[in-house]
Amino acid sequence: MAGLLPGIAQTRLGATVDMEGWRSDYDVGSRAADPYTRARIARHGLLALARTEAVYFTRTKDDDGAPLRETCSYRVSGGTMPAEWWSLTLYDARSRLPANSDAALSIDASRVSGARWEAQIAPRRPANGNTWISSRNADRFDLMLRLYVPDAAVLETPDATLLPPAISRLDCEGDG
Amino acid sequence: MMQRRGFALFATFALTVIAAHFATLYTTPGFIMNRVEARLTALGTPQHAFRLAPRMTPQTQTVVRPSPDLAYSICLYDLTAAPEGLLVTMAAFDDYASLSFFDARTDNFATVRGTGRDLTVAAAAGVGCEWRRRDCGPDGKRAGANPAAGPHPRGV
Numbered sequence: 001m002a003g004l005l006p007g008i009a010q011t012r013l014g015a016t017v018d019m020e021g022w023r024s025d026y027d028v029g030s031r032a033a034d035p036y037t038r039a040r041i042a043r044h045g046l047l048a049l050a051r052t053e054a055v056y057f058t059r060t061k062d063d064d065g066a067p068l069r070e071t072c073s074y075r076v077s078g079g080t081m082p083a084e085w086w087s088l089t090l091y092d093a094r095s096r097l098p099a100n101s102d103a104a105l106s107i108d109a110s111r112v113s114g115a116r117w118e119a120q121i122a123p124r125r126p127a128n129g130n131t132w133i134s135s136r137n138a139d140r141f142d143l144m145l146r147l148y149v150p151d152a153a154v155l156e157t158p159d160a161t162l163l164p165p166a167i168s169r170l171d172c173e174g175d176g
Numbered sequence: 177m178m179q180r181r182g183f184a185l186f187a188t189f190a191l192t193v194i195a196a197h198f199a200t201l202y203t204t205p206g207f208i209m210n211r212v213e214a215r216l217t218a219l220g221t222p223q224h225a226f227r228l229a230p231r232m233t234p235q236t237q238t239v240v241r242p243s244p245d246l247a248y249s250i251c252l253y254d255l256t257a258a259p260e261g262l263l264v265t266m267a268a269f270d271d272y273a274s275l276s277f278f279d280a281r282t283d284n285f286a287t288v289r290g291t292g293r294d295l296t297v298a299a300a301a302g303v304g305c306e307w308r309r310r311d312c313g314p315d316g317k318r319a320g321a322n323p324a325a326g327p328h329p330r331g332v
Contacts, residue, residue: 035198035202038204038205038281038282039200039204039205046208046209046212046239046240046241046282047239047276047278047282047284047332048284049274049276049284049287050284050287052287053274053276053284053287053289084272085272087243087245087246089241089243089244089245091241094240095240095241096234096237096240096241097232097233097234097237097242097244098234099234100234101233101234101235103233105234105244106243106244106245108245144241146243148272149272149289
């Protein structure tokens, strides 16, 4: 059902993976998880599946290293994912879906076409008709990338296999 | 003398803090799973039967980080109330589907992926089909079923 919060690491340290700021712990859901991982997951990613079924990557910052926040809008873009199915979902700082009724909190493989895709993250629906992920009432937030039935190479050599989505900041409230 | 007593007090304090830290660390998953179980029960989730949860939205979420893109059916199980284990049948579904077992420590100890056909899974405590030996096939598995052996009697 769920995932995990960011841990430590460069590209890979033990079961912890960091792909350009997208962080994952491949021990999530498994009996191999250490007590710290287990306690963290129990609080922030309960009912996460073991890595052969799904892996979860979380990112809290944009491409410039600034925290993701509701007062800014972003373009998130990516390509084909090495998995049977994927989704990208926005969660607030309490690991909850933010309290809005926009019905626009995620995108998934079934809603994009072609090798490249992009969406706009903003508190209001973009006037340009772009695919929208709503950050309304999220305040500080993160994005979770779920890869279901990931290719074996994602588990073995993630840095050579996975090109994670980019997140570029478009503008912020108060920008001149 | 005072120094030795001070050290003993500090050592006792430090050991108490360390013990409390590890006690919290080890009990947190079980504690949270108990709360989830209580919450799911309050929402009408039956034991040994599935409840199709409403689509996950900010208004319906019951656990952290639910996926709004997936349909969840949830079943609570308690193998102490089903000493011979449980048989779970996944109905045929053309798209991605999986049956996942989580124990009382939050471990996803078994997942069976949908195949597009009806699929039966035998869930039991212990390993293999020790729980129902009369049904064991020559390979040690229950005939016609995928085994899912849980390390704890209760889970989701």
